[in-house]
Amino acid sequence: DTEVTQTPKHLVMGMTNKKSLKCEQHMGHRAMYWYKQKAKKPPELMFVYSYEKLSINESVPSRFSPECPNSSLLNLHLHALQPEDSALYLCASSQGIRGPYNEQFFGPGTRLTVL
């Protein structure tokens, strides 16, 4: 199985809502990533997990809270978001974070709209 799955595909939420994005992989990868992508822009790294521990937080606002319950799952908890947080949220995984193992497999993304 070489697939990264993400749910939901689309999410519309108000600024006072709490929601979660989910990501799952069964490739035995030990690194997982969250990216944010605005229209016609490149993906921007948000978080990196390595062996279920947070490795990188790219100064992301606390209204985004990542969680890695186990090596196959990655969640992104959302609370009190702003309309400017509307974007495509991409999850990715790789064998590891070091150079040769950094080839990332991406999920299809969750299209988030904040009203």
Add this chain to the structure above:
Amino acid sequence: SQQGEEDPQALSIQEGENATMNCSYKTSINNLQWYRQNSGRGLVHLILIRSNEREKHSGRLRVTLDTSKKSSSLLITASRAADTASYFCAILTSNAGKSTFGDGTTLTVKP
């Protein structure tokens, strides 16, 4: 910024022609990767080239890396309409797992 800069921003060619896109960066790298993204969807990994490699091939794809010029190029030969997508380079500058993506090249292949 360590971000890769890609050119051209947009490229339109006829089916069967070759397409070349370039990526330049500013710092030393661990590796450089190329990804494809179809409209509004997830990215697909194409090729990873390490800093000590100069050229790699995968099917109709050829990637070169010139670390002295801090640049890489992606060549797609005998293009097809299905190659229409955005192409991004991504630069890994350390072993911490942070990849920085370039702005991308939008390729349109006309049938």
